Amino acid sequence: MSVTVISDDRAAALARAEAHAPFLKSAAAAFPDIAKTFVEQGGEAAVAQALALEGGSVGERLRRRRHALALAVALADLSGERPLEWVTATLSDFADAAMDEAIRTAMLERVPDEEPRGLAILALGKLGSGELNYSSDVDLVLLFDPETLPRRPRDEPGEAAVRYGRRFIELMQQRTHDGYVARVDMRLRPSPEVTPIVLPADAAISYYESSALPWERAAFIRARAAAGDVALGQSFLAEISPFIWRRALDFGAIQEIRDISLRIRDHYAQGQAFGPGYDLKRGRGGIREAEFFTQVQQLIHGGREPALRAPATLDALDELASAGRLEPGVAKAIGDAYRALRTAEHRIQMIDDRQEHRLPSDAQALDEVARLDGYRNGAELIEALAPHVEAVGTQFDGLVSEREERLSNDPDILRAELGAMGFIDVEEACRRVGDWRSGRARSLRSPPARAAFEEMLPTLMRAVAAGPEPIRALNRFSDIVDKLSSGVNLYRLLAARPPLADLVALILAHAPPLAEQLGRRPTLLDGLIDESSFAPPPDAVALAERFLKVVRDEPFDLALDHIRRMVGERRFALGVQLLAAHRDPIVIAEGYSDLAEAAIVALAEGVESEFARTHGKVAGGELVVLGLGRLGGRALTHASDLDLIYLFDAPPGVQSDGAKSLPATDYFNRLASRINAALATPTAAGPLYDVDTRLRPQGAQGMLAVSLEAFEAYQRTEAWTWEHMALCRARPLTGSDSARTKVRDLVRAILQTATDPAKILADAASMRDEMARHKPPAGPLDIKLGPGGLVDLEFAVHTLQLTHRIGLDPRLEVALEALVDAGLIDDGADPDLRLLSRMLVVLRLVGSKGMEPAEQSQALVASLCGHEDWSSLLAAVDAARQRIASRWAKVKGANDVG
Template sequence: MATLVSSSRAEAVGRAEANAPFLRSSIAAFPAIAASFVEEGSDAAVGKALSITGESVAEQLRRQRHALALAVALADISNEKPLEWVTATLSDFADKAMDEALRAAMLERVPDEEPRGLAVLALGKLGSGELNYSSDVDLVLLFDPATLPRRPRDEPGEAAVRYGRRFIELMQQRTPDGYVARVDLRLRPSPEVTPIVLPAGAAISYYESSALPWERAAFIRARAAAGDLDLGGSFLQEIRPFIWRRALDFGAIQEIRDISLRIRDHYAQGQQFGPGYDLKRGRGGIREAEFFTQVQQLVHGGREPELRAPATLDALAALARTGRLEAEVAQAIGDAYRMLRTAEHRIQMIDDRQEHRLPADSEALEAVARLHGSESAAAFLEILAPQVEAVGVQFDALVSDRDERLSNDPDILRSELTSMGFEEVEEAFRRVADWRSGRARSLRSPPAREAFEAMLPTLMRSVAAGPDPIRSLNRFGDIVDKLSSGVNLYRLLSARPKLADLLSLILAHAPPLAEQLGRRPTLLDGLIDESSFAPPPDAAELADLFLVATRGEPFDIALDRLRRMVGERRFALGVQLLAAHRDPIVIAEGYSDLAEAAVVALTELVSQEFRRSHGDVPGGELVVLGLGRLGGRALTHASDLDLIYLFDAPPGTQSNGAKPLPATDYYNRLASRIGAALGTPTATGPLYDVDTRLRPQGAQGMLAVSLAAFEEYQRNEAWTWEHMALCRARPLTGSDAARSKVRRLICSILERPSDPARIRADAAAMREEMARHKPPAGPLDIKLGPGGLVDFEFTVHTLQLTSRIGLDPRLEVALEALVSDGLIDDGADPDLRLLSRMLVVLRLVGSKAMEPAEQSRRLVATLCGYEDWPSLLAATDVARQRIAARWARVKGDE
């Protein structure tokens, strides 16, 4: 009898040498293991493998693992030991190796401390003690900041990550002795943003509030496997209610249905049994057997603790024993699972690779069959086929009918995306697959995913019809990723196709709005409320609203709240423009009023905070002057703010606070803080870019200048171009008296007698200089190009300075006076309005060269009041010719 057994074992060694390169090399490296197996059996061979030593922990673990792989393989292919023994032996070694590796990692940094406070949770097949022959180990690493030993200057989190990195290195770094196990930490919460070792408390909060449905299934098999077992055990005890819910509600059923659909459709469709079949992911494969079992556990395990067995075969037995699964079904699934796992091991023994597919190559498949002990590949497939079908039939029953939606089948989905009009089908396919992975917070609940799937076809069709669809999908992806909860939005988009169309319009045509949504997805909330399409309030009303909303808040919170409110209204104005709710010129006025209100409110908030330390300057006041498009109430979505800070204070005064400052220092520091509040990007996003180079002496001058110094400079030193800029200056802040005083001063400067010929010559020279340094971005640059808005502004400002008529910062008001006096034709105003509309629209829809994408051109034309793009271009060309002719006449070329 002993001779027969020894002969059988020797035959298994021969099969291993003949058909599996990895096992052949292992026998050569560890002949004593093979000899022990033949002479004494599997247990003795395993014992000998685990007794191997090395000069370091890393070397010893690698040599033990290599020798153990040989001993287990021989026990397996000889059928001396069952599957449960094979997987348990591999799992036990992994536990032991992880414990030793973690201990070594910690002792390297704190040799005088007993390792504690860091736990290794095993999930997946290691968690259930069913580790593959060549498998990753799915782990979650947790630490307790209160008990983790660390060096004096190490923060707990920093120390934990150091230990974790060294642990991973000891486990998976390949050396001449091989490796211990490949470590996969992607099952931890939000792996793309979280450290590799998590505080236990934070992890508990995550699983109690934010975890995904698939994580429930994953944690069925979780256990504390190494390190601080008490810490790991207490953590699992804390999150048990997350895994095992007592009440089976509609949401739980939907979770099960959704996960089932995604596993079947995403991994299995189109995979026919035969050469190349995926034993893990194919229809009727290992994953379906496991998930079929876990579904039954999720349904009933909350009320029946005896069903919570982590191992698949144990769970099937428990389900049959309690009557929750028919005994015949449990037996069929169990038998299939054993056979599928055994076949998977045969494949992995060939080259010690984490492979799950049957070889497509006939010779390679024959080698796997011979290693198993089958006569041929055909005989091997004949054994597997009924097992695969048994699992597939049972898993089919989990999949119910579903509503119309984009397919989960990769090939069908690609076909659907192609028919929608996507040219870069693979990019679109990858984006949809990423959303369906469940990683985004906004797609974690079953209702959110259902709503998302319901609205996805409509959104994808709209996006495909727009310009640069992949970029639009990426922008939408930013929104999906950053939403904390998406169910209401997705339901709304599904229920209100017009809103879905509007979102597609933004994604397709308005990069600035899409980027805003990417930074702050909550801006979409405003689209739900019809008030976002109401006419915007004026600047004074808005400023009051902002100050009331921030009253009583700490300074930092008040600033952030004000920034959010401004951002929301700015976004709403862009949406109004894109959706044709308002004339672009009205939108430009709205942008300007919003910016003015922001300047007024932020100036007040910053001044209040500044007074806490420095008090007030008796008799002093700060006036913020708006110039350019802000002064002329003609801002676009992309405009920066041209500002000059002026102060009026008695000579020699200083502030009366705890830290007094001379008036000049006081107002310069205050102006600097106002500029920072306006222009510094924060978590709520950037507000405005601020340009203060129009102040006296430009960037070389003081940030805030006294009113007297400003007057002196403007009267005696300023260049003609600075007076042209002053034509659009408008006081924004300060008391009524202060603003009136500044306005009178500006008018008196501009109304001074002047030399018209010199002004025209200076203006012409300056325009030529600007053309050299700031050439048009393209032929459609209606701002800097010939006959564009800059030429128009130069024309108007030259006429204002030479005639001293129409001195109003708003061009349309100035034109009315100039037309009345016969200084310019009455066609100037329509030309200004056409180009202004185009500028406002193209700043939202066009590129830097103001060239809209082909698909956006009709939209641009419509928003500007024309039927189509050629009609708009024709009208623009005529207007630009007239503007160029006016400028030529004014500067004296005619």
């Protein structure tokens, strides 16, 4: 039954082709056996039969195959038997094979005794990406190597290459009653108006390294060595890869690519309005804008993420979405639109085998295209395409800046403009603009930088004026301007993206740590260009996989800097997510913690591998990094340091097996020291983390790395109560599953050891009093160290954990749940913990050293903590602190009661 249904679909497709497409009707008459094979066996069989056609000269044979293939592919497409990707790949594969045969023929005709080599055919455009359409030109660049190109004795290499190229084009383009093989377009080669059709490879490399235009970068995203001397072509593409894929964002090049599309919109204005006559390729929301939209995302991120360099549009969209660089919904919308628009374009081209991209203006002709595609009429086709065109147009519009505003150079007019923007201290704002325009800052000395800055300035000034403390924000922006060596890309970026300027103003006004990061490294803004920057933060495992790939693929010193940059970018992005209210502060704290954990995992492996080169490995030995404090409890803030203990497990008396062998104790201590240095020592890529290892046995006087046996012995016989309290938040971060389980079980066993509850209570109360004397709160709003703050709640929780051996989990919220279930603490403790934790995370980013935010930032802090205004937040915090103080008093007073 199913076979009959499929056969009926094929017959219906053939019938539609013959009824509505004159070209397909004539092709079916010329190749009835192809049509018959399709109906009976399907598209694959019909394509194979078309490609097997023989007879006549090379040109005749290729033309017949292309003519028959056009019929077979069209029928498989019209029947729905094969998707767009199959159609374009099949057409592209044929073009590759045909070009290869044509260039071999051209060379062998002149030098029959030589093996063709030394001439490469690069495919660009849709052929380069394997997406050739039904009736398309092939965009080619031909290159030759004068050292290996075969030629007659009196021929110069350049002359011989051009002869081969001309004959190749003739074989491809010549038309007979069988049609043609492919139309060849050579205009994408460097300076096509003055250069020969075949270029020396070395000269082409020099051009692309020194003189190429930005749009040529986008063109080469889809470049591929398709025929001829493929190895030569691949070598050339590898050589110019840095020109195409730059690690630093070149926003000027991206803007120029967008401008090209806008000029195309203007040039083809008559095909912009959607409806009959609409240009599917060049119109607003058309195929080219879908491609350019995708390519811009690739140019932004592909320099640092090679996985995003997929040449085919649909593949690139999938990769961008998978990497979190494009919202999945946006990627799907562009991909669906691309399929729909390309399919409609194919239907138009099937009518007469013409390179046409417009929907017919004539109603009857439009109906013919629609019916070929299975619609009842043209109106149905228009209705089906409309949402796809709008989806692409909207996304592409979002990339384009059409702002031409400038601030005046006349001081009086400038004052009026700044006042109209909302600046209160107009004189100071005016003075700041004048200072920038003086060219004193290095980043504003070149004409392109000044032009980009002037284009950006109105956007930034308007955003700053709308925020709190605009003059303070301008001063911080001045720090960035002064520290930049070249600001042209940043200024272009802010001009093109007004929402990003708003975000920068928010950072400058409210978040000194982020503003300082930005001042040290303005390229951090590169990561905020698209909405993927605000995607949920990856967990520790996913981040560690990314970092480990860097460690395993790059030399260690480069990997170390690379990971530092990646961590810096992620920390900055998490801070921006917090500031822009995209995530709950508690989720951000977990993100900070997962980021630190991933960095520790990756750097530990990298250091261990490097260390093993000299000292080998310890058989049966393993180092485990134990996280404590906020890291152990997955509650880091932007400013948190890392509390770490290094533990090792090794058989007694064992030594490492390297060239410079070490006893296990020395081995793991030196290894731990190097891991510590990798985490804590500043490099050119910036600081990573402050590391505190004083919680290890014997503190700063003890060995950095301690054996599990020594650690257990110390914890059971010598450790103070405060050390066991610290151990309540211990979590193994590195090592094999078995090693981490062993450490986890050991920590739990130590904490469950029977101990005198009265001593624990007395010690805890004494320690808290001692801490209050020697480490007083930084101010009234210190919700960590102040009375009823987070430290009091932590003391209460850890004391209950140790005295009752319940809720022994490093995460306070998990521990609280168990303590509540056991009736040891009230169920309001968790909401109080969350409120104060949110406030701590926010104030570490927004507050001053005294944890007191500026008056203009108070509303923002309140909002981020889930309250309508500052007064309601303070009231909630005061109430929570009173309850926490009461809980701690109750816990520490249990000893007196007992």
